[in-house]
Amino acid sequence: MTTTQHAAPPVNGTTAETATYVYAVCRQLVPAGLSALPGLAAGFPVRALRCGTLTAVVQHVPAADFTQEAWEQRLSDRTELERCARAHHEVVVAAAAGGPTAPLALATLYRSDERAREALGKDTARFTAVLDRIEGHAEWGVKVSLPAGSPRPSADPPPDGARRDAPAAPGSGRAYLERKRGLHRAREHRHDQALRTAEEVDAALSRLATAARRLRTHGQELTGTAARRQILNAAYLLPHGRAGDLAAEVAAWRARTGAEIELSGPWVPYSFVGEV
Numbered sequence: 001m002t003t004t005q006h007a008a009p010p011v012n013g014t015t016a017e018t019a020t021y022v023y024a025v026c027r028q029l030v031p032a033g034l035s036a037l038p039g040l041a042a043g044f045p046v047r048a049l050r051c052g053t054l055t056a057v058v059q060h061v062p063a064a065d066f067t068q069e070a071w072e073q074r075l076s077d078r079t080e081l082e083r084c085a086r087a088h089h090e091v092v093v094a095a096a097a098g099g100p101t102a103p104l105a106l107a108t109l110y111r112s113d114e115r116a117r118e119a120l121g122k123d124t125a126r127f128t129a130v131l132d133r134i135e136g137h138a139e140w141g142v143k144v145s146l147p148a149g150s151p152r153p154s155a156d157p158p159p160d161g162a163r164r165d166a167p168a169a170p171g172s173g174r175a176y177l178e179r180k181r182g183l184h185r186a187r188e189h190r191h192d193q194a195l196r197t198a199e200e201v202d203a204a205l206s207r208l209a210t211a212a213r214r215l216r217t218h219g220q221e222l223t224g225t226a227a228r229r230q231i232l233n234a235a236y237l238l239p240h241g242r243a244g245d246l247a248a249e250v251a252a253w254r255a256r257t258g259a260e261i262e263l264s265g266p267w268v269p270y271s272f273v274g275e276v
Helices: 068-076 078-096 113-122 123-133 171-207 240-257
Strands: 006-011 014-026 046-051 054-062 101-103 137-148 211-214 230-240 260-267
Touching: 014 046, 014 078, 014 113, 014 123, 046 113, 054 078, 054 113, 054 123, 068 078, 078 101, 101 123, 113 123, 137 171, 137 240, 171 211, 171 230, 171 240, 230 240, 230 260, 240 260
Parallel strands: none
Antiparallel strands: 006 014, 014 054, 014 101, 046 054, 137 230, 137 260, 211 230
């Protein structure tokens, strides 16, 4: 990330030092779809920047507000980070309405339009390959969850009237260990079944897609429920005409496995712009 200063025209009667923030790269852009968007810096228009055969979607931002230190503070503030991510995504979606669009990562900044044009121009071949690949496609997300495993076993309570500190009856320790082994084997069996389910669902959906990516599964702190465990978090690059096939396949796997399968999309293909 580069955030050194560049003089910009007066804004609201004052002169600000700015950097150039880049949202995405595309082939063509409909500026009217961007003009009403605030982006990340109100008062600075979101606009097109021609970079050879491609077009970047950019915005001037106040350099003092977009330094490395300022971004580190945003990353540590969940509310502010979500605001920036939503603003970034809003611009990317508006740009993608006009054709295939390669989103850039949050906080992609250059010293000036000239530096942005130079840096992005050097990557023209890669961007062109990405845009060729995603044209006519959208990203779909699939998350698969199963009931969470049983809680850890605890020692059985003593019979009514028995002292908790009384010596164990002969053989009771062996029976307890056998029960623990049985519970452990049952958990391993459920784990193996969950892995097979994830692999089978992913393989079936991947056959419909041009490309697929397995993403990191979310823990219970992110899913918000302790009752279910996420076993698959994946993204699929799908031709526009196959959305119905994907929905039908997901429904079939829900019925077959009893798993909770969440299908989301269509999205701008964020997950598939860095693989070429």
